[in-house]
Amino acid sequence: AQSVTQPDIHITVSEGASLELRCNYSYGATPYLFWYVQSPGQGLQLLLKYFSGDTLVQGIKGFEAEFKRSQSSFNLRKPSVHWSDAAEYFCAVALYGGSQGNLIFGKGTKLSVKP
């Protein structure tokens, strides 16, 4: 069965430090991958997506992610974290085919930012 694993439940980084959030997926074919961010009490906002092509994708708010097929990973990175980045981050995979609109999410990684 398809699954998404985010190994880190909670990460704390200092403001200005670099960030990497891990995501591993289990899926037989080439996946469609997403990173979403959720601030407290809010819905989900898309940071970036990978469908095909260049394996390094750029997103909003200075985030980027790299798709590594050999490692079944899609890690999210940011070179310098800002206090406003404190939120929960979700990696998700979408199933391609006749059934759309079905995202499988990881359990999320909560990011705290130290001043």
Place this chain on the structure above:
Amino acid sequence: KAGVTQTPRYLIKTRGQQVTLSCSPISGHRSVSWYQQTPGQGLQFLFEYFSETQRNKGNFPGRFSGRQFSNSRSEMNVSTLELGDSALYLCASSDGTPRVDEQFFGPGTRLTVL
């Protein structure tokens, strides 16, 4: 364009009651998906509607149902509420064409079952 709207934002019900949640997608979007978010289970897919037809369904009991209207607005109904149904219910809309595309999420409806 206005974003995805969900009403109500907060709801308190008691066990055994039923509840209906509403979602208005972004104008022009034909696909609406529903997700349940709880601290224990995370984000789980409930179902997706496209052009008034349920196109995909997650692994939830039959107490959870939905529908979509001709204007793409969608409602989700939960009958015979249980304490475990307390959750944030998120609605997402997308164009719904065969190619997988970005889903736009609403702010959610926070349901509390007492």
